[in-house]
Amino acid sequence: MQTGKAARIALIVGAFGLVAFGCQFVAGIAGLEATDETGETCDEAACGPYACNAEGTACNTSCTRMTGGCKEDAVCAAPMNQNGTCNECGWQAMSGVCPSAECDSCAGNVCTRVCDQPDECMQADMDAGTFTLQLDTRQAPARLECKDQCNDVLVNCMGGSPCEVVCEEGGCQNLTVKCGPDGACSLVCKGQSCAGATVICGDNRCTATCDAAVEIDLVCGGSCDCKSETCL
Structure with missing residues (x-):
């Protein structure tokens, strides 16, 4: 009698063990299926x-x-x-109307400012701190023609349209050009201009072009396309 009772207990325990094992096995399969469904990767x-x-x-x-x-x-x-x-990279904000009242000319919707008056783009009092020229590129592309001026000044570009600074022979000594965060930006150095100049790029395209092998500091930062031509 005891042997028969023990056999029945063993059979019951074995049956429950199979059930428990079966639940774990099914749960494992379900887990694998969930992983497969949520494991997609980004292309x-x-x-x-x-x-x-x-x-x-x-x-x-x-x-x-x-x-x-x-x-x-x-x-x-x-x-x-x-x-x-x-x-x-190279994106440009949609341009509006060139603000002619603030520009010397508006050719091709580019607001051009020309430094053609004595000390127009220079710091008259060297003890007054850094002289800053603002180029607003929120409405339209901006171009600053420094001629032989813009020595020891900061040109600050603001906006998503292109910002260009063009320097003539002898100008832009120790110039700093600070590009806008998302606007394309360029410095063009003609002749022997731009000695000691610095360009601080934003995140958009940023270029410096020199006629002669002039040493400038091109700070690329997070620029998506940063390069110089001929400049050292």
């Missing part, structure tokens, strides 16, 4: 100018200047601390 080639998100599961759909969100060869066009869009 960055299909994201356009956007990068994949931090999880690597999808393309970003916006960007900020602080946190990024774009590919390395793209630029984020966004107000500070706000969401914006990623654009291909």
Whole structure:
């Protein structure tokens, strides 16, 4: 009698063990299936100018200047601390009307300012600190023609349209050009101009072109395309 009872207990225990094992096995299969369904990876080639998100599961759909969100060869066009869009390198903001009242000329919708008056673009009092020239590129592209001036000054570009500074023979000594965060930017040095000049790039295309082998400091930073031609 005891042998028969023990056999029945063993059979019951074995049956429950099989049930428990079977539940674990089914749960394991379900877990594998869930992993397969959620384990999709982001194909960055299909994201356009956007990068994949931090999880690597999808393309970003916006960007900020602080946190990024774009590919390395793209630029984020966004107000500070706000969401914006990623654009291909060399992107330009849609231009409005050239503000003619603030420009010497408006050829091709480019607001051109020419330094052709004595000390117009120079710091008269060297003890007054850095002399700053503002180039507003929020409405239209801006071009500053320094002629033989713009020595020891800061040119500050602001906006998403292209900003260009052109220096003639002997001008732009120790000049600093600070590009806007998302606007394309360029410095053109003719003759022996631009000795000791510095270009601080933003995130967009940034170039420096020299007629002669003049030594300048090109600070690329996060620029998506940063290069110089002939400049040292």
